[in-house]
Amino acid sequence: MSLRGKAAITGYAEMAPQKKPEGKTSLGIMAEMAREAIADAGLEKSEIDGLLTACSLSDFSMLWPSAVVEYLHLKPRYFDQVELGGASSAGMVWRAAAAIEAGMCNTVLCVVGDTWDSRLFMAKPPPFPATEAEFDAPYGMVGANPGYALIAQRHMHEFGTTPEQLAKVAVDQRTNGCANPQALFGDKRITIDDVLSSRMIAEPLHLLEIVSPATGGGAFIVTSADRARHSPNRPVYLLGAGEAGEHSSITRAPNMTHSLVKPAADHAFAMAGVSREQIDFIQPYDCYTITVLVTIEDAGFCAKGAGGRFIEEHDLTWSGDFPCNTHGGQLSFGQPGMAGGMSHVIEGVRQLMGRGGERQVDGATIGYVNGNGGIMAEQCGLILGVEA
Amino acid sequence: MSNQATAFPRPVPAITDVSRPYWQAAREHRLELQRCDDCNEWIFYPRQVCSECLSSALSWRQVSGLGTVYSYTVMHVPPHPGLADDLPLIVAVVKLDEGPQLTTNIVGCEPENMVVDMPVTVYFDDIDESITLVKFKPL
Numbered sequence: 001m002s003l004r005g006k007a008a009i010t011g012y013a014e015m016a017p018q019k020k021p022e023g024k025t026s027l028g029i030m031a032e033m034a035r036e037a038i039a040d041a042g043l044e045k046s047e048i049d050g051l052l053t054a055c056s057l058s059d060f061s062m063l064w065p066s067a068v069v070e071y072l073h074l075k076p077r078y079f080d081q082v083e084l085g086g087a088s089s090a091g092m093v094w095r096a097a098a099a100i101e102a103g104m105c106n107t108v109l110c111v112v113g114d115t116w117d118s119r120l121f122m123a124k125p126p127p128f129p130a131t132e133a134e135f136d137a138p139y140g141m142v143g144a145n146p147g148y149a150l151i152a153q154r155h156m157h158e159f160g161t162t163p164e165q166l167a168k169v170a171v172d173q174r175t176n177g178c179a180n181p182q183a184l185f186g187d188k189r190i191t192i193d194d195v196l197s198s199r200m201i202a203e204p205l206h207l208l209e210i211v212s213p214a215t216g217g218g219a220f221i222v223t224s225a226d227r228a229r230h231s232p233n234r235p236v237y238l239l240g241a242g243e244a245g246e247h248s249s250i251t252r253a254p255n256m257t258h259s260l261v262k263p264a265a266d267h268a269f270a271m272a273g274v275s276r277e278q279i280d281f282i283q284p285y286d287c288y289t290i291t292v293l294v295t296i297e298d299a300g301f302c303a304k305g306a307g308g309r310f311i312e313e314h315d316l317t318w319s320g321d322f323p324c325n326t327h328g329g330q331l332s333f334g335q336p337g338m339a340g341g342m343s344h345v346i347e348g349v350r351q352l353m354g355r356g357g358e359r360q361v362d363g364a365t366i367g368y369v370n371g372n373g374g375i376m377a378e379q380c381g382l383i384l385g386v387e388a
Numbered sequence: 389m390s391n392q393a394t395a396f397p398r399p400v401p402a403i404t405d406v407s408r409p410y411w412q413a414a415r416e417h418r419l420e421l422q423r424c425d426d427c428n429e430w431i432f433y434p435r436q437v438c439s440e441c442l443s444s445a446l447s448w449r450q451v452s453g454l455g456t457v458y459s460y461t462v463m464h465v466p467p468h469p470g471l472a473d474d475l476p477l478i479v480a481v482v483k484l485d486e487g488p489q490l491t492t493n494i495v496g497c498e499p500e501n502m503v504v505d506m507p508v509t510v511y512f513d514d515i516d517e518s519i520t521l522v523k524f525k526p527l
């Protein structure tokens with residue numbers, strides 16, 4: 001049994017990330033996103049009988065799914081939390097489809113909200129595995145900056161990837177962000193020089209290659225292919241999905257430059273029966289420039305190690321020959337904590353529904369989305385399309 | 389920044405019964421890892437069972453302390469407020485000659501002299517009266 005074409009996303013909502021919570025709470029944001037996404041899909045709240053959510057970094061707790069159910073007065077027949085870090089939202093899509101296909105429910109609300117900022121990370125970090133607290137943190141391997149910097153350094157060593165090639169990811173995505181009214185950093189284009197002259201944070205990564213935390217959230221609705229035909233929006237079908245995991249700390253990854261994006265993408269493409277050449281855009285999780293480069297390689301859009309040259313030779317903007325993170329990516333859109341990975345799913349859906357506005361990719365019918373959690377530790381690849 | 393460092397203690401390992409032999413050996417300036425008696429796999433971090441064959445027959449063995457820098461980064465912003473006084477901090481992953489990889493710091497090397505794959509040897513850093521961190525220096 002395959003999930004290909006069995007379910008579709010029929011509506012979504014997305015909050016423009018903001019630097020501070022401004023009185024909002026994670027649950028409150030989730031409720032607002034739920035209200036808008038349900039309306040966007042042309043549904044009533046009573047028609048939601050499934051819920052998938054992700055924990056909030058700012059309000060981290062156990063029993064989170066039932067807290068969300070209680071806040072929204074939902075009565076799900078299927079509900080759960082997907083905890084795959086930044087891959088959580090991508091992971092919700094196929095789990096929702098699987099629950100629907102298995103007869104557990106008909107229509108699943110997938111929702112995340114977070115009031116994340118960097119001071120919170122210092123003052124009240126969410127608990128991370130005790131093994132990392134014991135064997136990584138004492139040496140300064142805390143948060144994501146050192147881990148991704150290690151990947152970038154090793155990638156440069158093995159393949160000759162250059163700082164300019166990495167910087168171009170941030171530059172092209174900023175051009176996309178400037179076409180997205182919701183982007184937190186969308187008011188001014190940047191150049192490769194701007195990126196390379198921004199503050200060095202963790203060599204070789206500069207400030208403009210690193211996401212900035214924000215408050216935000218998003219939601220989308222997954223329903224059966226049958227029900228999706230009555231949607232007011234063009235249904236966006238799940239054609240393929242794949243996941244992979246093997247380590248938590250990047251120190252324990254069997255290979256730092258060859259990521260688990262590959263097995264996840266291979267599974268998704270095989271399920272979808274789609275070739276790389278058929279993909280009209282990609283929305284790869286971007287916490288850093290290096291994340292996008294490694295994802296482009298390991299998802300099979302170029303040879304391993306050739307990502308730097310590929311980025312140099314292709315235009316990653318929404319109107320370019322390889323549209324990538326057409327909403328600006330988190331690098332320009334902002335990273336609203338655990339809701340950050342939702343932006344890639346929603347942008348993929350938005351483009352396929354033809355609602356991209358100024359940044360619409362002409363004639364987009366099939367897209368690739370990748371969710372990435374931790375330090376390249378959790379991968380979820382999705383193929384979405386307009387025909388089941 | 390120094391005020392911050394006072395407010396935030398540096399991150400130190402919370403030692404468990406499973407890991408105590410590792411930290412105790414480090415305190416005595418020996419690098420010891422577990423090795424599986426059944427499949428011969430070297431294991432790091434310390435575990436109750438072998439992560440390859442899931443055997444419980446693990447023995448502590450002293451290792452050479454030699455390895456190479458698999459990758460490194462020079463941190464110019466403190467990754468943790470308790471490390472604010474340690475900048476620039478070289479965070480590295482060292483691949484031991486025996487196989488396992490460790491998160492560590494490189495000491496005794498200027499950041500501009502760091503090179504991926506450079507050979508290193510273990511350096512025991514007694515950071516306080518009870519904890520010794522396992523760091524590395526150029527060979």
Ligand SMILES: [Zn+2]
Nearest residue numbers: 424427438441
């Ligand atoms: Zn074994």
